[in-house]
Amino acid sequence: MRVFVWLTIVTALRVLARNRLRAGLTMLGIVIGVGAVIAMVSIGEGAKQAVQKQIATMGTNVIMIWPTATSVGGVRGAQGGAITLTVMDAMDLKKKIPVLTDTGWMKRDVLQIVNGHRNGNSPVYGVSPSYLSIRDWTVSRGGPFTQADMESAALVALLGQSVVDELFDQGEEPLGAIIRIRNVPLRVIGVLSSKGQNTYGQDQDDVVFIPFTTAERKVLGTLFLGSVGGIYGTTDRAEDMPEAVELIREVMRARHRLQGDQPDDFTIRTQVDLAQVQEGTGQTLTVMLMAIASVSLLVGGIGIMNILLVSVTERTREIGVRMAVGAKRTHILIQFLIEALTLSVVGGCIGILFGVLSARLTTVIAGWPTIISGDTVAAAFGFSVAVGLFFGLYPANKAARLNPIEALRYE
Amino acid sequence: MSTLIRCEDLWKIYRVGDVEVQALRGLNLTIQRGEFVAIMGSSGSGKSTLMSILGCLDQPTKGQYRLNGIDVGQARSDQLAEIRNQQIGFVFQSFNLIPRTSALENAQLPLFYRGVPLKEQRALASAALARVGLQGREHHAPTQLSGGQQQRVAIARALVTVPSLLLADEPTGNLDTQSSQDIMGILDGLNREGITVILVTHELDIAAYASRQITIKDGQILSDHTSEGRLPVEGA
Numbered sequence: 325m326r327v328f329v330w331l332t333i334v335t336a337l338r339v340l341a342r343n344r345l346r347a348g349l350t351m352l353g354i355v356i357g358v359g360a361v362i363a364m365v366s367i368g369e370g371a372k373q374a375v376q377k378q379i380a381t382m383g384t385n386v387i388m389i390w391p392t393a394t395s396v397g398g399v400r401g402a403q404g405g406a407i408t409l410t411v412m413d414a415m416d417l418k419k420k421i422p423v424l425t426d427t428g429w430m431k432r433d434v435l436q437i438v439n440g441h442r443n444g445n446s447p448v449y450g451v452s453p454s455y456l457s458i459r460d461w462t463v464s465r466g467g468p469f470t471q472a473d474m475e476s477a478a479l480v481a482l483l484g485q486s487v488v489d490e491l492f493d494q495g496e497e498p499l500g501a502i503i504r505i506r507n508v509p510l511r512v513i514g515v516l517s518s519k520g521q522n523t524y525g526q527d528q529d530d531v532v533f534i535p536f537t538t539a540e541r542k543v544l545g546t547l548f549l550g551s552v553g554g555i556y557g558t559t560d561r562a563e564d565m566p567e568a569v570e571l572i573r574e575v576m577r578a579r580h581r582l583q584g585d586q587p588d589d590f591t592i593r594t595q596v597d598l599a600q601v602q603e604g605t606g607q608t609l610t611v612m613l614m615a616i617a618s619v620s621l622l623v624g625g626i627g628i629m630n631i632l633l634v635s636v637t638e639r640t641r642e643i644g645v646r647m648a649v650g651a652k653r654t655h656i657l658i659q660f661l662i663e664a665l666t667l668s669v670v671g672g673c674i675g676i677l678f679g680v681l682s683a684r685l686t687t688v689i690a691g692w693p694t695i696i697s698g699d700t701v702a703a704a705f706g707f708s709v710a711v712g713l714f715f716g717l718y719p720a721n722k723a724a725r726l727n728p729i730e731a732l733r734y735e
Numbered sequence: 736m737s738t739l740i741r742c743e744d745l746w747k748i749y750r751v752g753d754v755e756v757q758a759l760r761g762l763n764l765t766i767q768r769g770e771f772v773a774i775m776g777s778s779g780s781g782k783s784t785l786m787s788i789l790g791c792l793d794q795p796t797k798g799q800y801r802l803n804g805i806d807v808g809q810a811r812s813d814q815l816a817e818i819r820n821q822q823i824g825f826v827f828q829s830f831n832l833i834p835r836t837s838a839l840e841n842a843q844l845p846l847f848y849r850g851v852p853l854k855e856q857r858a859l860a861s862a863a864l865a866r867v868g869l870q871g872r873e874h875h876a877p878t879q880l881s882g883g884q885q886q887r888v889a890i891a892r893a894l895v896t897v898p899s900l901l902l903a904d905e906p907t908g909n910l911d912t913q914s915s916q917d918i919m920g921i922l923d924g925l926n927r928e929g930i931t932v933i934l935v936t937h938e939l940d941i942a943a944y945a946s947r948q949i950t951i952k953d954g955q956i957l958s959d960h961t962s963e964g965r966l967p968v969e970g971a
């Protein structure tokens with residue numbers, strides 16, 4: 325049987341080489357289908373990894389709590405205004421929920437930053453020191469601010485790389501410089517490590533951090549002392565996240581004295597939630613491309629089936645001769661299956677080549693990240709084998725079922 | 736001398752639409768090992784039908800056909816394929832070589848389905864081609880050979896497995912006198928080596944090569960003569 329299969333493959337390749345144009349046209353569907361699968365999966369994987377990388381820049385195991393603006397009907401009235409989160413909330417959460425290893429808080433506004441004759445608008449964040457560690461902000465030069473800075477509402481600031489680039493000349497030393505926000509002089513004590521763009525394409529390095537107390541008392545101002553724009557919590561282990569979220573909800577509802585059917589006056593989100601939103605859009609794209617790929621594979625498979633049916637008819641006498649000298653039905657079946665497989669596998673390999681090439685081109689031309697994994701290539705190869713087998717089976721079976729004497733007499 | 740073929744009350748009925756064609760009508764025939772038989776008869780008398788049944792390409796509608804004691808009428812398609820491969824060589828009027836495939840590969844074909852190692856296939860096929868006088872033509876495609884040469888490739892293909900039975904349905908029907916004589920010389924030689932040969936022909940001088948002449952009419956045997964001069968070879 326080994327000899328038989330091997331020689332049959334050689335024969336099939338010879339038949340293929342003899343009818344290059346016909347074989348090429350037949351394989352086109354498979355080439356396009358497999359090429360599309362490869363290109364699609366590698367672009368999808370690349371995008372997914374990029375998203376995950378960006379989400380990781382938010383810090384690890386981060387839980388975000390935002391105030392929810394009072395409902396339009398104005399029925400809810402416990403706190404009255406739109407701002408419903410406080411520093412006390414954040415501290416109480418940390419105290420009451422053991423898995424929550426730390427909490428931080430912030431408030432922000434977009435303000436004009438002035439350095440001598442240069443100025444620009446950037447988001448200014450008043451944050452607790454813990455916020456920086458939770459969000460994974462590190463200082464590349466200088467130092468972060470301390471608990472003492474926090475207590476004394478020190479006039480200090482940390483600048484993101486983009487702010488430094490905008491406000492300082494090339495080679496000018498930002499550390500120790502005095503910048504002004506709303507005419508309040510602040511000493512630059514550190515420059516933050518760059519994080520790049522976030523998943524929405526915003527520049528995360530366009531940011532100024534100042535101590536929370538400084539922000540609320542001297543720079544941003546406040547409605548009442550202790551109101552915050554957002555609370556951030558973190559857990560040591562990713563598995564603790566769902567539990568932490570539940571506990572946060574309970575504690576917050578109790579603190580805000582919300583009755584049974586009253587809706588939350590805050591929103592809790594985790595990185596996982598954000599990642600899912602991102603992957604969701606990725607998935608729609610993947611589903612669409614998958615549809616295109618399956619249609620191409622289907623068309624390719626039907627093309628193979630068609631050409632094989634033609635071939636079986638053309639070679640009916642040959643089949644009769646083969647049977648006359650002792651070919652069994654399985655021999656004929658395998659012969660035509662191998663011819664179908666040769667078409668689909670050769671087509672598949674060309675398709676893999678095209679797919680890899682177009683993925684590379686996408687990276688080079690559009691700058692999208694792409695990842696070509698061995699698994700993808702193996703799966704694409706598997707697809708072409710499956711298509712060949714599936715669509716080859718009918719014609720091969722038709723050939724194998726021929727009656728030898730009728731096949732020999734076929735004109 | 737032992738019996739190779741025994742046909743008893745052999746019927747072959749074709750149905751085309753509502754019409755029934757009785758190609759064989761209760762034919763009885765016994766052929767011994769080593770015989771050289773010529774089958775004659777007018778067109779449509781059932782010669783080819785009989786040959787396809789003898790060659791296990793087709794099965795009788797009724798009656799019994801035993802080849803080497805095996806009841807072929809009861810065999811399934813795979814068993815028939817095996818019998819064709821092991822015991823029978825077939826030569827057709829229209830050569831029936833596989834196109835665009837070399838003489839050597841055509842002659843290899845029965846060995847290929849027998850699962851013989853490639854080297855051995857080539858050696859045996861080369862020897863068979865040499866046996867029919869085609870050494871040096873191994874790599875010619877059918878279109879590069881004359882009709883007589885193509886028929887010799889077909890004979891090489893039939894004899895490469897050393898069958899016990901060689902069937903030839905009008906093997907010289909498409910050939911000129913010289914080629915016909917060459918082919919008959921080869922068949923005669925094979926018969927002298929012990930292979931049972933059955934051939935169908937319309938020509939008396941071709942039938943004269945055989946030791947036994949059978950005439951068929953309307954699917955039955957009309958006459959059956961064994962020549963005095965040329966006795967079948969013993970053994971085989």
Ligand SMILES: Nc1ncnc2c1ncn2[C@@H]1O[C@H](COP(=O)(O)OP(=O)(O)OP(=O)(O)O)[C@@H](O)[C@H]1O
Nearest residue numbers: 749750751756758777778779780781782783784785
């Ligand atoms: N597949 C078939 N379907 C229907 N009828 C058939 C079939 N094959 C043969 N026949 C009929 O059976 C009869 C015998 O045919 P067969 O081919 O055996 O004749 P033959 O003796 O070989 O004739 P020839 O000398 O012309 O080759 C003919 O009447 C033919 O029409």
Ligand SMILES: [Mg+2]
Nearest residue numbers: 782783784904
């Ligand atoms: Mg005939």
